[in-house]
Amino acid sequence: MPGTVIDDIEIIDAGHGGGTGTPAGGDDDSGSSGGRKPVPRRAYFTALQLGLAAIVMFFMALASSYIVRKGLGNDWQRTPMPPVVWFNTAILLISSGTIILARRKLDGKDRDAFRTWWWVTTGLGLLFLAGQIVAWRQLAAEGMMLATNPSSSFFYLLTAAHGAHLAGGIVALFYVTFRQWKRSRISQATAAELTSIYWHFMDGLWVFLLVLLTLGR
């Protein structure tokens, strides 16, 4: 019975151009002769997107629990938004601006300015976290603790979860500052780009949580 060798079928084209496939190399490609091929630069971006997808699912689970729990029962009480939260939000938004600025400086080869603005961003991130702790203190002062009522439970939980992920972002900021980039797989610029994507995402996530907490109060 005659048959033909199956032709390759491009069902999803994710990074490969053309029908017969292109070399799996990135801008670090040193050729395929001798030595293991380095992981392509775009893989780091793929991984980051995947990580963000997982984080989204985690927060969606919490957010939907928030909505469901609010709709049940009659023990939902308003959790007042601690005033410092608006200040913290502003800090975080500004830090997204400073991280963009820092990267522009790096692109323009102005390493000193990059370092400065990168440190500013790091400082703002730390300030945000400190501010969130102040927010908790303000809430506690009004008698709203973790277990006081479901609304307060979610406030502490959502801010803690976001804060933990943001702390991870701060670790990344430190990493970009202190790592010896000469011996690394990727360039400092790439690492800075990855970190800033994550940082903006944390920013956006915070805005989403803020809207949720405000509307659901």
Next chain:
Amino acid sequence: MQRRPSERGSTSIAFALAAFIIAMTVVTVYIFWAKIWWFPPAITNIGHEIDDQFARTLLITGIVFVAAQFGLAYAVFRFRDHGQKATYFEGNNTLEIVWTLATVVLFVGLGLYARNAWAQVHFTDASPSAIPIEVTGQQFAWNFRYAGPDGKFGRTKPELVSASTGNPIGLDPTDPVGKDDIVSPVMAVPVGREVDLILKSQDVTHSFFVRELRLKQDAVPGMEIHMHFTADDPGTYDLVCAELCGLGHYRMHTTLTVMSEADYEKWLTEQEAANQ
């Protein structure tokens, strides 16, 4: 070129495999067909409808089961390596489309067909004349509350729950409405009358299950879940817990007795006397 010679034992293995698969299929089908282990007879109309849907499903899955397992057994034997060449084909789009569509129609059709029985149980409420019975599960017993002549349930309070002093569901003695409530560890219903169960739990999730009713419903703490039925055959039936609730899950057992209207009234009177 090093080609592994076709295994000499290939025919015996192929035969053994095909034979076992066929034997397993035949034995399984037989046990289902002969109803060697089976449901007890249903005592509700909805039970009969559920049995019908089960039979429909069994027929369809049975045919698919036999066809697939026999097909596998046949293929395994017929196409064992006995020196032939394999026939090269990568697929058959027509076949693929046909059996996909057939499966969709069959499976989804079966699912849609099952709507009727489910709708009768849960898409409609009990009629207003149904007898309300409150079913409370706890670790590890069932209690049933009847509303008494006033048809209303009295107030209960968790603080008043005390199995040892005979108040397992925490009836509040200060509530006059509850004075005629009857609490019993066994359940009784009159034959042919609709009953509206109100399922509750005191501690963890339990599940009310009587085989002959063909009904099961979780009793979830913090919720009051309704389920209605009409029992048509007198008798005493086992009532067990069907949701893991702790140590005594396996012995959280009582009975449902379906009795004539007259016997039911007598039973209620006896319970009321015992409750005083």
Next chain:
Amino acid sequence: MVTHENGGGHGHHEPPSGFIRKYIFSVDHKVIGIQYLCLALFSVFVGMALSALMRLHLGWPLAHWWFFKGGLMTPEQYLALMTMHGTIMVFMVLTTAPQSGFGNYFLPIQIGAADMAFPVLNMLSFWTTFVSLVVMIAAFFVTGGAPIGGWTSYPPLSALGEMAGPGQGAGETLWIVGLAIFCGASLMGALNFITTLIDLRVKGMTLGRLPLTCWTWFVTAILGLLAFGVLLAACILLLLDRVAGTSFFIPGGLVITDQVVTWHKGGSPLLWQHLFWFFGHPEVYIAILPGMGVASHLLSTFSRKPVFGYRAMVAAICGIGFLGFCVWGHHMFISGMSPYSAFAFSILTMTIGVPSAIKTFNWLGTLWGGKITFNCAMLFALGFVSLFVSGGLSGLFLAQPSLDLYLHDAYFVVAHFHLIMGVAAIFGMFAGMYFWFPKMFGRFLNETIGKIHFWFTFIGVYCIFMPMHFLGLAGHPRRYFDTTAVDYLQKLQPVHVFISIAAFITIGAQFIFLFNFFWSLFWGKEAKEENPWHATTLEWSIPSPPPHDNFGGHEPVVYHGPYEFSVPGAADDYIPQHLAPELVRKAE
């Protein structure tokens, strides 16, 4: 913090030296894959031991055994065994071996890569899994013992602590913490798998030429990536309810053993169920998909024919993956959930049966007209098909809420999920093991001993799990300590005896496999040639065992699809994927 991605500097790359870097904290995906397989092998024997004890009691509930205090097992012991059996089997065996074990070892090789995209992350994901196993097993050794709430851990039973039952104190807390750690490990692994598959394929390895094993590892990883975050959230909420006094899942007004619970109110037990099953349903597809990939792969290889309907198979894998996120409510028909939602979930569940049916038809189509060799790998692959049919069809009953009214939480469900997960998925693993053992270790598993293992196991599992359907029909609820408290259950006791005896024989047969495994590691027949099975995929183009960087420094190029067997016009009955077209020998 210096990470050596890919283990070295720029052009050259040396294998690691020293025992610790080579075998303990290795970043080589092959070593990590074997580590996962070892973890799964250990866990499956622990899980079987637990089930053996369960079956001992279920078969002879009144018999006295010297190793129990007072001679008899207690209900809490039984429930703890059952909880840990389910937990260890589902997470430490079914979620690790098929995906993180074989997938780690063979995904990079089958796509022509030298390693996973992030080898250090890979190493971390294994050791995190190891830590989670240790934490879970620790639950056996704390006051109160292991938890008794089942692997599903429904609150309030799982949220109220020791007052709800023994083992629900420290044991349950350790269980939750162990599970949360496992979530992290799985997310790390999933990320690595997907990135590797998307970005590290060699030239010519288009998605249309991916072996079906890779497709299943890919979709499984996507399921894991999206599902485990939800489980992590659920675990955190449950933990807070237990230790921080919150009330996500615990309603008010509860009374347990005459003690009123005043410190919780307003929560919903159903919320846990939604969160858990939103994870839990994709989880069971995570458990079975890689086995399907292995089955397809082996059925083709040992029938010397292409997979029938490769594109449909890929579509089915993706369909199962996608629909897997849409059907979680079918675990909750009886829960008190809206009956209208229940019906919607029911129709979606019936729909997910369609891609599974397509796969079954295509497996039969793959065998049809073939030239079947019956080595152990193929026997287990064939067994997989039979068991998948048997287990899958009972799903059609359970997917209908009107039937689930009777069958829910009864042994019919236990039969269903054991046949699919506890047997078919395991057969996928065995098939993979017999197939890939020569590549991993340079020696074959003994075929004769393997066949004895196969027959005992195949017959044994049918004897164990088919009768459970009948227990379910007779109305036997699941998670029951024994039948002694209910008359109509006592009448079913002979079935329990039969099942228990079958279980002991089958468990015993697994020691045959264990013996074969270790014996063959040292004294098995050597697999000197690279491609003893005359298979087509890239792992069969490299030495056994493979060198540290898999392809010896050069990158293969892929010219053919993965299942070019018995191609007309070719002299050999297989064309390896990497063989340049001009090198393919033509038939005379």
